[in-house]
Amino acid sequence: xxxxxxxxxxxxxxxxxxxxxxxxxxxxxxxxxxxxxxxxxxxxxxxxxxxxxxxxxxxxxxxxxxxxxxxxxxxxxxxxxxxxxxxxxxxxxxxxxxxxxxxxxxxxxxxxxxxxxxxxxxxxxxxxxxxxxxxxxxxxxxxxxxxxxxxxxxxxxxxxxxxxxxxxxxxxxxxxxxxxxxxxxxxxxxxxxxxxxxxxxxxxxxxxxxxxxxxxxxxxxxxxxxxxxxxxxxxxxxxxxxxxxxxxxxxxxxxx
Numbered sequence: 632x633x634x635x636x637x638x639x640x641x642x643x644x645x646x647x648x649x650x651x652x653x654x655x656x657x658x659x660x661x662x663x664x665x666x667x668x669x670x671x672x673x674x675x676x677x678x679x680x681x682x683x684x685x686x687x688x689x690x691x692x693x694x695x696x697x698x699x700x701x702x703x704x705x706x707x708x709x710x711x712x713x714x715x716x717x718x719x720x721x722x723x724x725x726x727x728x729x730x731x732x733x734x735x736x737x738x739x740x741x742x743x744x745x746x747x748x749x750x751x752x753x754x755x756x757x758x759x760x761x762x763x764x765x766x767x768x769x770x771x772x773x774x775x776x777x778x779x780x781x782x783x784x785x786x787x788x789x790x791x792x793x794x795x796x797x798x799x800x801x802x803x804x805x806x807x808x809x810x811x812x813x814x815x816x817x818x819x820x821x822x823x824x825x826x827x828x829x830x831x832x833x834x835x836x837x838x839x840x841x842x843x844x845x846x847x848x849x850x851x852x853x854x855x856x857x858x859x860x861x862x863x864x865x866x867x868x869x870x871x872x873x874x875x876x877x878x879x880x881x882x883x884x885x886x887x
Contacts, residue, residue, distance in 0.1 A: 634863065634866055634867060634871070635872045636866070636871065636872060636873065636874065636875050637667035637668050637694060637873070637874045637875070638665075638666050638667050638668065638874070638875055638876070638877075639666055639667060639668030639669060639670050639694070639696055639874045639875070639876035639877070640661055640664070640666050640668075640669065640670065640876060640877045640878075641670040641672055641698070641843070641876060641877065641878040641879070642657055642669065642670065642671055642672050643670075643672045643878060643879065643880050644877070644878075644879050644880070645657060645660075647672070647674065647880070648672075648674035648675050648678065649671055649672055649673065649674065649679065650675075650678040650679060651678065651679055651680040651683050654680075654683050654684060654687040655687065657669070658687040658688070658690070658691045658693060659691060661691070661693065662691035662692065662693060666693070667693065667694060667874070668693055668694040668695065668696055668874045668876060669688075669693045669694075669695055669696070670695075670696040670698055670843075670874075670876045670878065671684070671695055671696065671697055671698065671728075672698050672700055673697060673698065673699060673700065673724075673725050673728060674700045676721070676724040676725060676728060677724075679728075681728055681731045681732070684728075684731075684732060685731065685732060688732060694733075694734075694874065695732040695733070695734050696734055696738065696841060696874055696876060697725055697728050697729045697732065697734045697737055697738070698737075698738050698739050699721070699722065699725055699737060699738065699739030699741055700739070700745075701718070701739060701740055701741055701743070701744055701745055702744055702745065702746075703744045703746075704717055704718075705717060705718040705721055705741075705744065706718065706743055706744035706747075707741065707742060707743060707762070707763055707766040707767065707770075708742065708743045708744075708747075708759040708762050708763050708766075708793065709744070715766055718741075718766075719766075719769065719770070719773070722737070722741065722770055722773065723773060725737050726773055726774055726777050726779055727777070729777070729779055730777050730778075730779065735778070735779055735780065736774075736779055736780040736781060736782045736813060736840045736841065737774060737779060737780075737781050737782070738781070738782035738783075738784060738815040738840065738841050739782075739783075739784055739815070740783070740784045740785070740786050740790075740791060740794070741767065741770065741781065741783065742763040742766075742767060742783060742793055742794055742803065743759070743763060743791060743793050743794075745786065745790055745791065746790060747791060747792055747793070748788060748789050748790060748791065748792050749792050750792075751792055756792070756793070759793060760793065760803070760806065761806070763793060763803070764803060764806040764807045767781070767783070767803075767807050767809075767812065768807050768808070768809050771807060771809035771810075771811035771812050772809070772811075774811045775809070775810070775811040779811070780811045780812070780813045780840060781811060781812060781813060782813045782814060782815035782840040782841045783800050783803065783804065783812065783813070783814060783815065784800075784814075784815040784816070784817055784820075784843075785797065785799055785800045785816070785817075785820055785824065786817075786820050787819075787820040787823040787824050788823070788824065789823075790820075795820075795824045796820075796821070796824040796825055796831065797814070797816065797821075797825065797831040797832075797834050797835050798831075798834070800814050800835075801814070801834060801835070801838075804838065812838075813838045813839070813840040814835045814838045814839050814840060815839075815840060815841040815842070815843065816831070816832065816835060816839065816841075816842055816843070817843040817844075817878065818842075818843060818844040818845060818857060818862065819843075819844075819845050819846075819847070819849055819878070822847045822856075822857060827861075828858065828861040828862060828865060829861040829862075829864045829865040829868070830865070831865070832862065832865025832866060832868070832869060832871075833865055833868050833869060835869070836869050837869065839869060839871060839873070840873060841873055841874060841876070842862075842866070842871070842873065842874070842875045842876065843875075843876050843877075843878040844857075844862070844875055844876070844877055844878070845877060845878055845879050849879045849880070850879070852877065
């Protein structure tokens, strides 16, 4: 079986935050490297001209994937509801961005803030889990009204204390209980948290909307210890037809 996928790359490899001025040089570079898609990391929607993005996508024949950035001010498990509202406003702008560029889902670890890696008592963790699920149900409603889904990304234990692997995200989706809830996987985190990458992908199944990859050390694919055959077998088993996107980071990343 041959995989019918497209290959993409994240804007975070080169720039943070992504803004209108980066569209021409980055899209040109990404196209010249042979990629089919650009994964746009949206740290600040207000500095990105969506019309210019659409023109760039057409000019360089690229598909867009819209990914969110969830720092401390965008934490759906925060004790302060005002922080939730700030996150909802941000997500709403990102969902509108998805609609504008024809990306039928919005992706990222939107259940909490990146970097919260505490040793929580079980009761506290349950409370935050339930809060995340309630707020993500609201996000799913926002997405569904626009004909979109959300792709929830597990992070490794050093970056999140809530959702670390495919088992966790499948359980979270069950708690959310909304048809717009889907999954994104990131190979960097999987290399830390999954015992069997192939089986984890199979468990995600048709809920898998997007795939990010990098080497085990965040470097160039093929230069490290990642078992790419396991990824291929898993994606073939579920007949995945989306984008596989390389994600790594410039040292100047601001939001995270």
